[in-house]
Amino acid sequence: MEKFTGIPASLGFISGKAFLYLENNFPEILRADISPEQVPDEIRRLDNAIRQATAELTIIHERALQETSKEQADIFNAHLLMLNDPIFRDQLLDRFRENQVNIEWVVWDVAREMTQKMMSSPDPLFRERAVDINDVSKRVLHELLSIKPGSLAELQEDVIIVANDLLPSEILSMDRKRVRGIVMDSGSRTSHTAILARAFNIPAVVGLALGTRVIKDGDTLIVNGSTGEVFVNPGKKELSEFKKATMVYHRRQEEFLSLRDLPAETRDGARITMNANIEIPEETTQVLQYGAEGIGLYRSEFIFLTPGQAAGEEQQYHSYTQVLKAMKKRPVTIRTVDIGGDKVLPDFQSPDEKNPLLGWRAIRFSLALPELFKTQLRAILRSSVNGTVKIMFPLISGIEEIEQALVFLDEARDECRAAGQTFAEHIDVGTMIEVPSAAITADILAEKSDFFSVGTNDLIQYSLAVDRGNERVNYLATPAHPAILRFLKHTIDAAHQRGIKAAMCGEMAGDLKSTALLLGLGLDEFSMAPQSIPRVKQIIRSVNMADCRKLADEALRGISWKQNTRLMDEWMAQYCPVELRVV
Ligand code: PEP
Ligand code: MG
Secondary structure, X not given: OEEEEOEEEEOOEEEEEEEEEOOOOOOOOOOOEOOHHHHHHHHHHHHHXXXXXXXXXXXXXXXXXXXXXXXXXXXXXXXXXXXXXXXXXXXXXXXXXXXXXXXXXXXXXXXXXXXXXXXXXXXXXXXXHHHHHHHHHHHHHHXXXXXXXXXXXXXXXXXXXXXXXXXXXXXXHOOOOOEEEEEEOOOOOOXXXXXXXXXXXXXXXXXXXXXXXXXXXXXXXXXXXXXOEEEEOOOHHHHHHHHHHHHHHXXXXXXXXOOOOOOOEOOOOOEXXXXXXXOOHHHHXXXXXXXXXXXXXXXXXXXXXXXXXXXXXXXXXXXXXXXXXXXXXXXXXXXXXXXXXXXXXXXXXXXXXXXXXXXXXHHHHHHHOHHHHXXXXXXXXXXXXXXXXXXXXXXXXXXXXXXXXXXXXXXXXXXXXXXXXXXXXXXXXXXXXXXXXXXXXHHHHHOOOOEEEEOHHHHHHHHOOOOOOOHHXXXXXXXXXXXXXXXXXXXXXXXXXXXXXXXXXXXXXXOHHHHHHHHHHOOOEEEEOHHHHHHHHHHHHHOOHXXXXXXHHHHHHOOXXXXXHHHHHHHHHHHOOHHHOOO
């Protein structure tokens, strides 16, 4: 039995069989020296792997010839030629003899070097060839490592996916009935893959840097999405503890559900709004089950990112209407698409964008493609007659972007009128505060906003220069940093001076350690993953505003995130019951 700890990303305990998924990115292979006697064996292993990969590719090629076009089949023919090219084999063997190391490392190293060289070529033909080399080498590696590459959409049994990284689109397309849990080498709590795992209620641990290297296909795993622990091939003792913990977890979940109809009100009577974040319409069932008063963030881009879904005006109208009807007049805040960053839409965006997180993302993307943007705005407007819609613009960095977006919204209204389509008379239009420039100019942006919603995932990423998907720097991504607290204070105060509400839909809103602090800073509305609502609500119901203000004042005087984290931990220890502390 081995135990590893990563970042807890989606609540729940689960045990099951590991399914090593290395389709997208194959991880670095460990390098191991070999003795001179092992050399012939390693060469035999390589030749066997090439033979098996060839046999597999030949079948795929023939099937492609019968079932698709010759053009498609030619791709596999090219792979076959590459795989059996004596130069490729010689190159591998030269590197092998130079280094005297395990053959899988050699394949990995040569493939990595060749693809990197080709990817940096200005010639698109070379770049395409890099993809082929990647593909062919992966096939050989799969044979060497005895990994069955499989599509996540066609899983044969219940599994726990172990991957280096998963794209949001892969989670959307996987056979979720079969996926009991997710373990990922990369990522953080706020990466979009983690957010989707929570949306689908799949227990997940991310940032387990060695995951795909130490876990083998078929290993038995226990995944604790609440603590970040992963047990590999657990013994009897761990399995029996797991059973007990699962029972406690389910009992507690039921207790939490009993809080559903109680208000989120502090002991001294301050009433807070508790909303939920959703990614797909089906989540509204959970939203209501956990007692959300509305939807504070509907990440509409997932309509576009769901494979095989045509995200035209009708599909969008249908999705928004489905959510609005399910929410029965409770407010639904639809965020216009936040495409880009780690949510690339291949039809529109180049995967080669150098700095996607600082690039063509969110409102920048929408403003550059007015037809696409107005299609979305018309779909939202048309759906607005079915409930209470609010609109929110993501990644605003300055007032010009709000002004421009509002012009398009007016045009969309005109287009609906011209087509005889009705829509709600008044719709609140809010601004997401998730870029430092927006937070610091919140007083200016408030003039053009009906509400603010702070996206702390991005605000932290951009303020502290920490990639939210990178597990190595995850420790720095903390809301306790004095810079973040000052931004929050400035944003909330600016909203209140202008008489509008300050909401938060970033992960900080669902972080129990931050609840009292956010109350003390004056936050009006919290929006979070549905499952987090009862825990946060219970904390809100157990505190006094005066204490929370004191805590916020003290934190605002803090000079480092470590000092503030200590302060928040002390607060948790004093006020928060132990059983609640699991996030
Ligand atoms: C955020 O950045 O905090 C946010 C809520 O938006 P997303 O996580 O979708 O980027
Ligand atoms: Mg964001």
